Amino acid sequence: MKIAILTIGDELLNGDLADTNTAAIARILMDSSLPVCEAATVGDRKETIAAALQRLADTHDAVIVTGGLGPTEDDRTSKAAAHAFVRPLVLNDKALKQIRARFRAWKREMHPRNEKQALLPGRSEVITNQNGTAPGFHLQSNQADLYFLPGVPREMLAMLVEYVMPSLLSRFPNPPLQCQRVMSIFGLAEPDVEARINRNGLPDGVELAFNVDLSMVQVKLRAKGESAQKLVDRAELTVRKTLGDYVVSIGSDSLAGNTARFLSIASLTLALAESCTGGLIAKLLTDQPGSSAFLERSIVSYANSAKLDCLHVTQEILDHHGAVSAECAEAMAKGVHAAAHTDVALAVTGIAGPDGGTIDKPVGTVYLAMVSPWEERVERFNFHGNRDQVRLRTACTALDWLRRLAISQLSDTSRFSDTCGFSNDGEEN
Amino acid sequence: MKIAILTIGDELLNGDLADTNTAAIARILMDSSLPVCEAATVGDRKETIAAALQRLADTHDAVIVTGGLGPTEDDRTSKAAAHAFVRPLVLNDKALKQIRARFRAWKREMHPRNEKQALLPGRSEVITNQNGTAPGFHLQSNQADLYFLPGVPREMLAMLVEYVMPSLLSRFPNPPLQCQRVMSIFGLAEPDVEARINRNGLPDGVELAFNVDLSMVQVKLRAKGESAQKLVDRAELTVRKTLGDYVVSIGSDSLAGNTARFLSIASLTLALAESCTGGLIAKLLTDQPGSSAFLERSIVSYANSAKLDCLHVTQEILDHHGAVSAECAEAMAKGVHAAAHTDVALAVTGIAGPDGGTIDKPVGTVYLAMVSPWEERVERFNFHGNRDQVRLRTACTALDWLRRLAISQLSDTSRFSDTCGFSNDGEEN
Numbered sequence: 047m048k049i050a051i052l053t054i055g056d057e058l059l060n061g062d063l064a065d066t067n068t069a070a071i072a073r074i075l076m077d078s079s080l081p082v083c084e085a086a087t088v089g090d091r092k093e094t095i096a097a098a099l100q101r102l103a104d105t106h107d108a109v110i111v112t113g114g115l116g117p118t119e120d121d122r123t124s125k126a127a128a129h130a131f132v133r134p135l136v137l138n139d140k141a142l143k144q145i146r147a148r149f150r151a152w153k154r155e156m157h158p159r160n161e162k163q164a165l166l167p168g169r170s171e172v173i174t175n176q177n178g179t180a181p182g183f184h185l186q187s188n189q190a191d192l193y194f195l196p197g198v199p200r201e202m203l204a205m206l207v208e209y210v211m212p213s214l215l216s217r218f219p220n221p222p223l224q225c226q227r228v229m230s231i232f233g234l235a236e237p238d239v240e241a242r243i244n245r246n247g248l249p250d251g252v253e254l255a256f257n258v259d260l261s262m263v264q265v266k267l268r269a270k271g272e273s274a275q276k277l278v279d280r281a282e283l284t285v286r287k288t289l290g291d292y293v294v295s296i297g298s299d300s301l302a303g304n305t306a307r308f309l310s311i312a313s314l315t316l317a318l319a320e321s322c323t324g325g326l327i328a329k330l331l332t333d334q335p336g337s338s339a340f341l342e343r344s345i346v347s348y349a350n351s352a353k354l355d356c357l358h359v360t361q362e363i364l365d366h367h368g369a370v371s372a373e374c375a376e377a378m379a380k381g382v383h384a385a386a387h388t389d390v391a392l393a394v395t396g397i398a399g400p401d402g403g404t405i406d407k408p409v410g411t412v413y414l415a416m417v418s419p420w421e422e423r424v425e426r427f428n429f430h431g432n433r434d435q436v437r438l439r440t441a442c443t444a445l446d447w448l449r450r451l452a453i454s455q456l457s458d459t460s461r462f463s464d465t466c467g468f469s470n471d472g473e474e475n
Numbered sequence: 476m477k478i479a480i481l482t483i484g485d486e487l488l489n490g491d492l493a494d495t496n497t498a499a500i501a502r503i504l505m506d507s508s509l510p511v512c513e514a515a516t517v518g519d520r521k522e523t524i525a526a527a528l529q530r531l532a533d534t535h536d537a538v539i540v541t542g543g544l545g546p547t548e549d550d551r552t553s554k555a556a557a558h559a560f561v562r563p564l565v566l567n568d569k570a571l572k573q574i575r576a577r578f579r580a581w582k583r584e585m586h587p588r589n590e591k592q593a594l595l596p597g598r599s600e601v602i603t604n605q606n607g608t609a610p611g612f613h614l615q616s617n618q619a620d621l622y623f624l625p626g627v628p629r630e631m632l633a634m635l636v637e638y639v640m641p642s643l644l645s646r647f648p649n650p651p652l653q654c655q656r657v658m659s660i661f662g663l664a665e666p667d668v669e670a671r672i673n674r675n676g677l678p679d680g681v682e683l684a685f686n687v688d689l690s691m692v693q694v695k696l697r698a699k700g701e702s703a704q705k706l707v708d709r710a711e712l713t714v715r716k717t718l719g720d721y722v723v724s725i726g727s728d729s730l731a732g733n734t735a736r737f738l739s740i741a742s743l744t745l746a747l748a749e750s751c752t753g754g755l756i757a758k759l760l761t762d763q764p765g766s767s768a769f770l771e772r773s774i775v776s777y778a779n780s781a782k783l784d785c786l787h788v789t790q791e792i793l794d795h796h797g798a799v800s801a802e803c804a805e806a807m808a809k810g811v812h813a814a815a816h817t818d819v820a821l822a823v824t825g826i827a828g829p830d831g832g833t834i835d836k837p838v839g840t841v842y843l844a845m846v847s848p849w850e851e852r853v854e855r856f857n858f859h860g861n862r863d864q865v866r867l868r869t870a871c872t873a874l875d876w877l878r879r880l881a882i883s884q885l886s887d888t889s890r891f892s893d894t895c896g897f898s899n900d901g902e903e904n
Contacts, residue, residue, distance in 0.1 A: 061502025066493045073490025082488045085516035120684040255549040324761025325754030332753025343781035352772035
């Protein structure tokens with residue numbers, strides 16, 4: 047069974063927009079053991095779309111298509127599909143009713159041009175769009191099932207889950223079992239990760255792959271067949287034993303998500319003082335639903351006046367050591383800790399660039415400080431990369447400190463079974 | 476002249492990683508009037524990579540390939556290229572020297588497995604990688620030029636700019652002139668934007684397209700031929716006259732970037748108080764280099780205790796109106812304004828979800844407040860979407876308020892020629 051994804055839109059080929067739909071679709075398919083063989087992107091020209099549809103329909107069992115279903119002139123996917131599979135373009139009553147209902151629900155007047163969105167190739171099944179005006183459609187050509195969805199991620203994903211997945215799984219009721227797991231490692235370089243993982247220690251039949259994503263190393267474990275899940279579970283356990291708490295997240299979890307989770311479980315409250323990250327650490331933590339359970343405040347003290355005023359950093363520290371110094375980081379952490387009355391306080395100050403670097407403190411120089419009843423810590427880092435990279439590496443390091451602190455508190459209270467902090471559900475048997 | 480992009484990696488087809496390389500490459504090519512016809516993605520299997528390389532080389536004049544040049548076993552691009560174009564895989568001395576030099580520069584021991592990265596298809600030209608261990612290579616097959624680059628964006632982009640672009644431009648010295656411009660509109664829905672733009676008012680030969688990216692509507696103007704640039708300049712002017720200050724950015728500018736720019740130019744200082752956005756507004760502004768010129772602080776007052784303590788919101792307001800109320804937003808803005816002594820203060824408080832909504836104040840209810848010597852403003856919004864969308868829409872609205880305030884100050888002092896805030900360099904003639 048071969049599945050392809052086709053994304054359509056000039057904006058994807060002229061640099062205006064990065065395609066996130068392919069990855070989002072692939073993730074959902076993989077969760078049902080349906081692998082994607084190929085992804086392709088073409089622009090808005092009818093002929094190009096038609097040619098790509100024909101090629102992919104000829105070489106795959108199913109094609110998931112996104113984009114080009116909107117009301118404007120440059121939305122030409124339906125027309126191209128009709129052309130490719132030699133069908134008339136007909137006004138689909140069911141589709142038109144759904145578009146009208148959508149506008150009624152929004153209490154908005156339907157624009158005449160939205161009627162165009164109900165023009166579908168003959169013998170198509172409508173795929174309902176609960177979140178937007180563009181109906182999707184499903185058609186079959188020779189051996190291939192083609193699913194056409196809008197490009198807006200939220201609309202597309204809902205239709206994928208509600209219509210396409212059940213349809214694919216009914217067509218391929220016994221997909222060859224396969225299992226894949228991605229483990230994200232923070233704090234070790236790729237060769238170190240690879241060297242530490244004793245390949246022979248992994249169960250036979252488990253494939254191992256690596257990927258570097260900024261400061262994270264991703265370890266991928268894959269297996270096929272009946273016992274794929276069990277094999278990957280065992281391999282995961284081996285990697286966790288080997289890498290310990292360098293493993294920061296597994297699967298769709300993220301470092302920020304796990305940090306938030308562990309802070310919540312450990313019932314720790316947190317205050318932040320951010321200079322060079324400018325709110326990024328708080329942003330990453332508050333991306334997580336429920337973060338109000340632990341985050342009390344973050345003081346983004348970008349100017350020295352804010353450091354003096356909100357965090358009670360002294361003028362003496364600024365004069366003698368500067369705003370980017372161990373002393374200032376420590377004072378910031380202590381200042382916000384005292385004011386916020388939280389369990390933990392963490393502060394960062396540094397030079398994100400592109401300007402502001404000196405010989406002693408080049409761009410990328412960052413100080414982190416953390417205070418808690420159990421630990422006080424200040425450290426200097428020299429991060430590589432541009433402004434975005436320095437800021438993100440700083441934020442990841444801060445999150446990792448918090449994650450490790452929360453896990454150590456959980457371990458101390460014996461509420462967690464392993465130092466890695468993941469529940470030990472993969473038995474080695 | 477037809478150019479394709481091929482991105483390689485299982486991680487791109489199993490949902491682990493969204494491909495950002497295609498958009499980044501396309502943007503740079505478009506800047507030199509070199510359009511991309513097609514993009515494709517395949518996994519790590521040698522046979523699949525080889526088949527995709529053959530297909531794209533047969534149908535295009537140039538193919539830019541990224542990924543699969545790493546030192547690990549699942550990096551198989553060189554092998555696949557050798558196979559596809561029937562060449563031996565040979566140890567390339569120049570490539571090996573560059574890898575060794577890279578490790579020396581990093582003061583790190585070279586791992587024996589990195590030698591594999593110097594195995595390139597015969598008759599390849601090495602493309603130097605200044606930022607990583609994976610050398611790229613350039614080979615010609617029949618009529619096609621194929622450029623192989625690593626998947627790490629920073630390394631890939633540097634090699635694209637330094638080697639691939641000069642090579643492409645020397646091969647296609649007179650690319651058909653074309654010009655494209657993207658204008659981002661905030662505060663109007665897509666049909667409203669389309670209705671307002673009088674298509675007939677645009678110069679003949681200018682193509683118009685629309686795209687919706689969350690709360691932004693993108694208007695794209697394109698023209699071809701000798702006078703492409705002039706035509707697009709004139710069309711841009713027409714759109715700006717039609718949409719006025721709903722146009723928030725043009726080209727690679729962003730709303731946050733322009734907000735930062737206008738605050739800087741207007742010499743306005745800013746303090747923020749963020750509740751539901753949790754640092755996102757400060758993060759977006761401090762993404763911009765030089766933001767320390769205007770941002771004094773942001774108080775991320777996530778807990779009520781932080782609102783009382785840092786912003787002097789009164790217990791009475793919290794008791795009678797709640798933390799999500801016009802009164803609280805106003806008190807937050809006034810509190811941070813008084814403490815920070817900045818020109819402008821802006822505060823947001825709301826319910827980002829998924830929990831916390833009530834009948835009166837459902838998820839998506841957000842209050843914004845802004846105070847300055849020229850204006851005081853409080854407004855309620857009801858944003859649609861999930862947590863991320865509500866947070867982002869809130870942040871965009873806040874940035875737009877600040878952008879408009881900065882522009883109004885600039886207009887008052889006659890330092891700017893039009894209310895849109897963009898320098899009027901496109902003469903209508």
